[in-house]
Amino acid sequence: MSAPIRRRTILTGGAGLLLAGCDRIIEQPTARKILFAGEDMQKGLQRALMDRGALAPEYRRDQMSPYFRTNGTRDPGTPEYAALVANRFQDWRLKVGGLVGTPLSLSLRQIGEFPARRQITRHDCVEGWSAIGEWMGPMLGNVLKAANISSRARYVVFTCADLYGGQPYYESLDLIDAFHPQTILAWGMNGRMLDVGHGAPLRLRVERQLGYKHAKYLMAIDAVENLSNIGLGKGGYWEDHVDYDWYAGI
Amino acid sequence: MEAGTPTEPERPRKGPGTVIRRHGWVTRVWHWVNAVAVLILLGSGLGISNAHPRLYWGRYGANFDHAWASLPHFPGWITIPARYNLAISRRWHLFFALVLGFGLLAYMIGGLATRHFQRDLRIRARELRAAAIRADLGRHLAFRFHDEKDPRAYNLFQKLSYVLVLFVALPLAILTGIALSPGMNAAWPWVLEILGGRQSARSIHFITASVLALFTIVHLVLVILAGAGNEMRSMITGRWRVPE
Numbered sequence: 001m002s003a004p005i006r007r008r009t010i011l012t013g014g015a016g017l018l019l020a021g022c023d024r025i026i027e028q029p030t031a032r033k034i035l036f037a038g039e040d041m042q043k044g045l046q047r048a049l050m051d052r053g054a055l056a057p058e059y060r061r062d063q064m065s066p067y068f069r070t071n072g073t074r075d076p077g078t079p080e081y082a083a084l085v086a087n088r089f090q091d092w093r094l095k096v097g098g099l100v101g102t103p104l105s106l107s108l109r110q111i112g113e114f115p116a117r118r119q120i121t122r123h124d125c126v127e128g129w130s131a132i133g134e135w136m137g138p139m140l141g142n143v144l145k146a147a148n149i150s151s152r153a154r155y156v157v158f159t160c161a162d163l164y165g166g167q168p169y170y171e172s173l174d175l176i177d178a179f180h181p182q183t184i185l186a187w188g189m190n191g192r193m194l195d196v197g198h199g200a201p202l203r204l205r206v207e208r209q210l211g212y213k214h215a216k217y218l219m220a221i222d223a224v225e226n227l228s229n230i231g232l233g234k235g236g237y238w239e240d241h242v243d244y245d246w247y248a249g250i
Numbered sequence: 251m252e253a254g255t256p257t258e259p260e261r262p263r264k265g266p267g268t269v270i271r272r273h274g275w276v277t278r279v280w281h282w283v284n285a286v287a288v289l290i291l292l293g294s295g296l297g298i299s300n301a302h303p304r305l306y307w308g309r310y311g312a313n314f315d316h317a318w319a320s321l322p323h324f325p326g327w328i329t330i331p332a333r334y335n336l337a338i339s340r341r342w343h344l345f346f347a348l349v350l351g352f353g354l355l356a357y358m359i360g361g362l363a364t365r366h367f368q369r370d371l372r373i374r375a376r377e378l379r380a381a382a383i384r385a386d387l388g389r390h391l392a393f394r395f396h397d398e399k400d401p402r403a404y405n406l407f408q409k410l411s412y413v414l415v416l417f418v419a420l421p422l423a424i425l426t427g428i429a430l431s432p433g434m435n436a437a438w439p440w441v442l443e444i445l446g447g448r449q450s451a452r453s454i455h456f457i458t459a460s461v462l463a464l465f466t467i468v469h470l471v472l473v474i475l476a477g478a479g480n481e482m483r484s485m486i487t488g489r490w491r492v493p494e
Contacts, residue, residue, distance in 0.1 A: 018286065019290075019293045019328065019330055019332075020332070022331065022342065023330070026338065026341075034345075037345075038345030039341075046434060049437045054436040054437055057435055057442060063309060065310045065312065066314070066315075069313055122309065124430075125312075126301075126336065127301040128301055128302035128452060129304075129312035130310045130312065130449055132309060207432070208432050208435075208436045209432055210432060242335075243335075244340075245340070245344075249431060249432060249433025250344060250430070250433055
């Protein structure tokens with residue numbers, strides 16, 4: 001009747017089998033689909049609990065990280081980018097296009113003419129570390145309004161100067177986050193002009209999401225109806241290539 | 251025969267060998283859902299830890315800041331997935347975080363509605379008397395985990411550990427997990443404030459997970475010592491044989 005050894009094996013082996021089984025399970029397309037649907041559930045829940053304009057926490061100067069590390073691309077390293085750095089981004093232009101009434105090509109000086117928002121916020125990397133820094137730049141929403149964004153637009157796509165696998169880094173937001181007051185195009189950091197390590201001359205700050213959404217080295221912003229024609233269709237480099245969540249609010 | 255309500259003061263003695271109903275369906279369903287969720291969350295959590303195995307106190311913390319703990323690299327046999335993949339670890343973790351959270355919520359409601367918590371987990375003053383604690387400790391050391399006079403009841407250490415897990419460790423794991431979400435930081439800023447910042451929340455999240463892992467190991471060992479077959483059956487069908 002009793003088979004203690006077998007039961008013991010089942011009980012303790014069960015935990016190990018479950019962990020190993022997870023890798024098998026996720027190879028099944030249906031299981032993968034269910035698991036990946038967690039992203040939409042988290043997004044739906046968060047959006048339901050969160051006021052559209054709810055602000056990420058902002059901090060005081062004395063609460064800032066003494067040293068804000070760089071990560072991802074530290075320098076795009078292409079001849080084109082090196083040329084932009086060489087003449088202090090005089091020739092750099094931000095192209096705002098796609099589903100807009102008035103396509104724009106903005107110099108750094110023109111971007112500086114938009115009213116700037118200054119915010120001391122926390123940057124959370126998907127890997128787990130956090131750093132608090134001060135950012136300065138115009139609200140993305142104001143730039144999109146200046147370009148007369150079309151009512152057909154649902155997403156905003158960012159194209160960058162740094163290359164991943166030979167292709168420019170790209171990311172995207174929906175209009176809820178694009179028009180959020182803390183979503184800014186930062187040209188200043190910690191009281192200075194943005195440096196190369198942190199994404200000069202212009203980077204995105206989207207404070208209610210993780211670091212990989214904060215595209216650096218911005219070159220172009222395009223309003224689009226859907227993300228299916230962008231990259232492999234999931235809306236961002238990491239989303240397309242390593243299964244990161246497009247909604248990075250968690 | 252065993253269907254009598256457990257609150258009756260004069261119950262017929264349930265002698266050794268009798269099969270009684272031990273666990274209600276609410277407890278049984280939640281137990282297994284939660285067991286799967288906890289194991290997947292621990293495995294995927296260790297995978298996530300490998301991405302940045304340093305823990306800090308306060309609001310910020312990165313490579314150049316002081317870390318109070320440098321964690322080891324957790325090996326593949328204990329992480330989900332076995333081969334390092336932060337994106338897939340996160341997919342498992344964030345899906346089963348919902349299973350854990352809403353499962354616990356449902357169990358809390360069920361446990362209160364069926365009076366399981368009030369009836370079986372309430373720690374009475376007489377159980378905390380030194381003599382009672384000594385007696386329970388003595389029984390544990392003799393590997394006897396039930397009270398002959400009331401075999402269905404949980405012993406004191408069982409109640410304490412279940413109460414700690416149900417009402418402290420699991421809710422704290424969930425709350426500190428919520429604190430790690432930048433979206434939820436905007437929605438519920440008070441969570442970060444009571445936990446002392448995101449990196450503190452991350453540290454507490456890891457410590458709480460360690461407590462849950464320790465509980466799981468001790469729990470499994472005790473199930474084996476108490477009779478794995480009988481204990482497993484009682485958590486599946488609810489039927490439990492009173493030990494000799």
